[in-house]
Amino acid sequence: MSEWHVVWVPDRWRWGPLPAEGVLGVQDLPEAVARIGLLPGDPVYIRPDGMVDRDLLDFVRSEVFRNLERETKRNYGTDYRPLLSFLSSRGLSWRQAAPQDLADYRNWRCDAPQNPSRISGTKWDREAAAFTKLFKWGKVYPLPVDVSRQEDRAADSVSARVSWLTPRTWGLWSDIGLRGHTLARVSAPEWESRTELRNTAFVQLLLSSGLRRQEGGGLLLFELPTQRLRHGRYMHGRIAGALTRSKNSRTYYASVDAVGQVEAYVQSERAWAIQRAQEAGRYERLPVMQQMRLVTKVTHGLKPKIEWVDRDGVVGSQELSRLKWHERQWLFLEGPDGPEPAWLWLTEQGLPMDPDRWNGVFRMANLRCENVLLTMEERSITRGLRLTEVQSKSPYATPHSTRHSFALFMLILLNDLFEKRYGLTGKDRRDFALLFGDPWWLVKTLLGHADVETTKRHYLAPVAHLQLDSILAAAATTDEDQDIEDINGVFARLARETAGIQDVDALIGATA
Numbered sequence: 001m002s003e004w005h006v007v008w009v010p011d012r013w014r015w016g017p018l019p020a021e022g023v024l025g026v027q028d029l030p031e032a033v034a035r036i037g038l039l040p041g042d043p044v045y046i047r048p049d050g051m052v053d054r055d056l057l058d059f060v061r062s063e064v065f066r067n068l069e070r071e072t073k074r075n076y077g078t079d080y081r082p083l084l085s086f087l088s089s090r091g092l093s094w095r096q097a098a099p100q101d102l103a104d105y106r107n108w109r110c111d112a113p114q115n116p117s118r119i120s121g122t123k124w125d126r127e128a129a130a131f132t133k134l135f136k137w138g139k140v141y142p143l144p145v146d147v148s149r150q151e152d153r154a155a156d157s158v159s160a161r162v163s164w165l166t167p168r169t170w171g172l173w174s175d176i177g178l179r180g181h182t183l184a185r186v187s188a189p190e191w192e193s194r195t196e197l198r199n200t201a202f203v204q205l206l207l208s209s210g211l212r213r214q215e216g217g218g219l220l221l222f223e224l225p226t227q228r229l230r231h232g233r234y235m236h237g238r239i240a241g242a243l244t245r246s247k248n249s250r251t252y253y254a255s256v257d258a259v260g261q262v263e264a265y266v267q268s269e270r271a272w273a274i275q276r277a278q279e280a281g282r283y284e285r286l287p288v289m290q291q292m293r294l295v296t297k298v299t300h301g302l303k304p305k306i307e308w309v310d311r312d313g314v315v316g317s318q319e320l321s322r323l324k325w326h327e328r329q330w331l332f333l334e335g336p337d338g339p340e341p342a343w344l345w346l347t348e349q350g351l352p353m354d355p356d357r358w359n360g361v362f363r364m365a366n367l368r369c370e371n372v373l374l375t376m377e378e379r380s381i382t383r384g385l386r387l388t389e390v391q392s393k394s395p396y397a398t399p400h401s402t403r404h405s406f407a408l409f410m411l412i413l414l415n416d417l418f419e420k421r422y423g424l425t426g427k428d429r430r431d432f433a434l435l436f437g438d439p440w441w442l443v444k445t446l447l448g449h450a451d452v453e454t455t456k457r458h459y460l461a462p463v464a465h466l467q468l469d470s471i472l473a474a475a476a477t478t479d480e481d482q483d484i485e486d487i488n489g490v491f492a493r494l495a496r497e498t499a500g501i502q503d504v505d506a507l508i509g510a511t512a
Helices: 029-035 054-061 070-089 099-110 121-137 167-178 196-209 213-217 256-280 355-373 399-421 426-436 439-447 452-459 466-475 487-497 504-511
Strands: 005-008 043-046 234-239 250-255 293-298 305-310 315-319 331-335 338-341
Touching: 005 070, 043 054, 043 070, 070 099, 070 121, 099 121, 167 196, 167 355, 167 399, 167 504, 196 213, 196 250, 196 256, 196 355, 196 399, 213 355, 234 256, 250 256, 256 338, 355 399, 399 439
Parallel strands: 293 331
Antiparallel strands: 005 043, 234 250, 293 305, 305 315, 331 338
């Protein structure tokens, strides 16, 4: 036996009931785990002999691993397990690994025909980053793999999670998947959803702003945009650095319509969920380990600060930008009928909804689309094994698809403004780009990327040719009075000409 296993430390209020006599001779297991320095979300590795590996326990508790985001810990922690099992099958510990061992492992993971679950180049790059961190911490030299070396990175590293839906396709997906409509766009008789407003408002907010799932899913009630821009179609807000990947706060923009949908959710579904929770006494019965911090003051300015008092009367404060998402779930506001969560997105029980639970909302919406748009025979085939023409009949989205689609929409819109609406000559466009940046740079800024190449390579690869195509098309056009193609027409044409973009015309045509 060479198989390793990994278990995850749960949040303290999610341990569930434990035997009165203790576990494995430990009377208070949560307290014992916390005492040795393990945090919720940390991995614990079990060797093939059934014992906890102390060496990896030290790594998990080190600053190298501890300073990672919880989701990154989950990803890296998952990546280590198959490598450990692979090395054990060769009679090696991870400290004994050599470059040839990692080369063989990479070949098995990415290229070996005998492996039925080969991974993409992007997935390998993530694993290589995880392994590099472990080997550097353990001072294993020469490094068996080093993600900074070009030869240790995949040449085909383009995100497999990239998915674009045109605006009309998002409308179809939302109507069927989130609102329970039939293909005729009317509610199905059996449809019942008590969270329809919440779900549609979340999707529209992400679509109009380009926020990541954790960024949008970790907002507090008073962080919603309130100030309109000059012409009134967009509003701007501030996203806290602790919620972003770069750990830098940034300004984000959301449409007035999207913010209006969120406000409608706040005044209806969210208010009802809070009322039911208060009547049931859920907030008074929160687990002791889940803190309640009653907000007493929120300051404004360049570095907004929040002040609170907990259930024991202890006063605390912190910069709003430094509060991580799980700390934000502890914040409550004093409402007319008692404390209410400051967290924007709530479950039906009136409790804060973890950001990763949005994955389940999208998954269920995808299944509803398949139930409406696919035949029973087509649905019986596992999605990964379906033919392309079957997959193309039903829209498929993830929370990150909203961000990719936002990037595509903004690039096309800005490109259209630069080339047509302003009537700029080639020289004018070059001067304008020098002053304000070209459309690629502007989209990069809206997404909060540090490097425009990230925007081009991972988010907008299918339309990286857009500027060249536009130049060629303009060179072939002599009629200055030619009608401007509407935005839906542009998306429909791109979907026909470019792989990976889902458009409603193709979807409806496939089901006809």
